[in-house]
Amino acid sequence: MAVIPVSLAGRGYEVHVGRGLLETLGNIAAPFMRKNRVAVVADANAWGAHGRRIEAALAQAGRSADVFQVEAGEMSKSWDVLAKLCNWLLERGVERGDHVFAVGGGVVGDLTGFAAAILKRGCGFVQVPTTLLAQVDSSVGGKTAINTDAGKNLVGAFHQPSLVVADLATLDTLPARELRAGYAEVLKYGVLGSREFFDWLSDNGAAVLALRENALEHAVATSVAMKAAIVAEDERETSGRRALLNLGHTFGHALEAETGFSDRLLHGEGVALGMVLAARYSARRGFIAAEEAEAVARSMEAAGLPSSLSRLGLDADGRRLADHMLHDKKMDAGRLPFILLRGIGDAFLARDVEISDVADFLDAELAA
Ligand SMILES: NC(=O)c1ccc[n+]([C@@H]2O[C@H](COP(=O)([O-])OP(=O)(O)OC[C@H]3O[C@@H](n4cnc5c(N)ncnc54)[C@H](O)[C@@H]3O)[C@@H](O)[C@H]2O)c1
Ligand SMILES: O=C(O)C(=O)C[C@@H](O)[C@H](O)[C@H](O)COP(=O)(O)O
Numbered sequence: 276m277a278v279i280p281v282s283l284a285g286r287g288y289e290v291h292v293g294r295g296l297l298e299t300l301g302n303i304a305a306p307f308m309r310k311n312r313v314a315v316v317a318d319a320n321a322w323g324a325h326g327r328r329i330e331a332a333l334a335q336a337g338r339s340a341d342v343f344q345v346e347a348g349e350m351s352k353s354w355d356v357l358a359k360l361c362n363w364l365l366e367r368g369v370e371r372g373d374h375v376f377a378v379g380g381g382v383v384g385d386l387t388g389f390a391a392a393i394l395k396r397g398c399g400f401v402q403v404p405t406t407l408l409a410q411v412d413s414s415v416g417g418k419t420a421i422n423t424d425a426g427k428n429l430v431g432a433f434h435q436p437s438l439v440v441a442d443l444a445t446l447d448t449l450p451a452r453e454l455r456a457g458y459a460e461v462l463k464y465g466v467l468g469s470r471e472f473f474d475w476l477s478d479n480g481a482a483v484l485a486l487r488e489n490a491l492e493h494a495v496a497t498s499v500a501m502k503a504a505i506v507a508e509d510e511r512e513t514s515g516r517r518a519l520l521n522l523g524h525t526f527g528h529a530l531e532a533e534t535g536f537s538d539r540l541l542h543g544e545g546v547a548l549g550m551v552l553a554a555r556y557s558a559r560r561g562f563i564a565a566e567e568a569e570a571v572a573r574s575m576e577a578a579g580l581p582s583s584l585s586r587l588g589l590d591a592d593g594r595r596l597a598d599h600m601l602h603d604k605k606m607d608a609g610r611l612p613f614i615l616l617r618g619i620g621d622a623f624l625a626r627d628v629e630i631s632d633v634a635d636f637l638d639a640e641l642a643a
């Protein structure tokens with residue numbers, strides 16, 4: 276069991292990581308349950324698998340859950356579901372000082388966090404992440420959002436949770452494909468900031484994906500600690516430091532948009548392929564050796580993640596994919612900075628990238 280602090284002046288919080296934590300939720304989260312009835316927003320599958328454990332833990336603390344179930348999938352990060360959720364919370368009389376509990380993956384966390392950010396101009400929320408991706412990434416750091424027709428996460432707010440409780444036992448029921456997709460964001464921390472962690476994952480990735488407790492806890496706690504350090508330094512992505520957490524996402528979000536935010540490409544899969552593309556583009560620009568870029572690709576392949584754009588079978592050319600990127604929130608005065616690599620563990624923000632060169636690069640990757 277590990278407790279990782281996210282240090283933010285006056286608004287810091289703890290991330291609890293360990294197996295079996297749901298059983299203690301009533302105690303850990305006691306300061307955030309002012310009323311007997313707790314508003315819980317839950318992914319339908321996560322609730323089906325773990326809802327009883329949560330209800331039992333709350334009952335032990337003399338509480339009960341009012342549950343708003345969210346249909347699984349990226350399409351639930353929408354205006355429509357957000358409106359329904361806000362109305363449901365208002366009907367329940369949620370007050371600013373209350374905390375809404377988000378139980379599920381990144382979809383429910385991002386949606387609930389955004390609802391909490393705007394409800395009564397901001398109420399509290401607690402993250403109970405039940406996917407690997409949510410435990411290592413989306414539940415920490417306070418980025419909340421929904422998608423729009425124009426693209427990914429385009430309407431949202433920075434709104435930090437008050438507590439994160441990541442029970443590793445919830446991953447026992449997670450489909451293997453979702454586990455691998457979450458593992459892409461674990462690999463991201465190594466690729467962007469720690470050669471040591473990248474090498475550790477090369478040796479222990481199979482144990483992490485097999486959910487061996489020690490390896491899994493080390494991977495989750497290390498990922499959370501790396502994210503917490505970056506968020507503490509640059510909470511709102513203004514200095515450029517936090518933008519490094521976006522490694523692979525400019526490419527990845529474009530691929531998610533092109534595949535219609537569907538099951539054809541999960542977020543983590545898009546990020547995996549996006550990291551390979553960022554690494555190969557870095558090699559094209561001479562920032563990193565081609566062999567290092569291919570080591571990034573091999574790390575994705577070893578985990579069963581996509582590493583080849585041509586194999587995705589897209590009906591699009593490089594220009595079309597690059598056009599999706601123009602909605603990226605990093606756009607600055609008409610230019611799009613990219614997260615590139617000087618080496619594994621050494622990402623940087625490149626501000627001199629020509630989008631037409633990226634489109635040419637993507638055409639070559641589509642044809643490879
Ligand atoms: N806010 C951030 O910083 C941040 C970071 C990374 C990703 N994200 C966002 O997170 C989303 C992806 O999150 P995700 O990968 O967790 O996907 P997800 O929330 O869609 O969950 C993946 C699938 O797993 C199911 N599921 C969840 N928990 C389960 C469990 N314990 N047992 C069985 N099934 C379970 C869900 O029903 C769903 O089908 C994307 O929208 C992405 O943009 C946000
Ligand atoms: O926390 C961050 O900062 C990240 O960039 C983490 C990403 O993994 C995550 O997918 C995030 O939602 C992407 O942010 P966006 O600003 O590109 O929407």
Ligand SMILES: [Zn+2]
Pocket residue numbers: 412460524542546
């Ligand atoms: Zn991501």
